[in-house]
Amino acid sequence: MSRRHLSQRTVQDIGSARISRLLDLSEEAIRSDRPDRARRYVDLARRIGMKTRVKMPKDRRYCKRCLAPMMPGVNCTVRLSGHKVVTTCGMCGEIRRTPYLKEQRK
Numbered sequence: 001m002s003r004r005h006l007s008q009r010t011v012q013d014i015g016s017a018r019i020s021r022l023l024d025l026s027e028e029a030i031r032s033d034r035p036d037r038a039r040r041y042v043d044l045a046r047r048i049g050m051k052t053r054v055k056m057p058k059d060r061r062y063c064k065r066c067l068a069p070m071m072p073g074v075n076c077t078v079r080l081s082g083h084k085v086v087t088t089c090g091m092c093g094e095i096r097r098t099p100y101l102k103e104q105r106k
């Protein structure tokens, strides 16, 4: 049995390329009003991330509850409240609060 050996680095390169492609597709799906498809793409991207141990890109947000990609102005709202950024998913209503102390100290 021969098994092609790929270095961890190569696997992660392929993984992150696929993740960003899937996230592109999912954003496209949201724009064309196909949320089910969008969630499926995000789910696939997450699975690839887990398998190849690649982290999901930080600038590409998705809802942890319904897995829809979050795009401000399209399907989610972003508000500032106190020292937190409040992101509300427009698909399921999930509210996420992220502190931004680090940015404030700069």
Ligand SMILES: [Zn+2]
Pocket: 063, 064, 065, 066, 067, 068, 089, 090, 091, 092, 093, 094
């Ligand atoms: Zn959601």
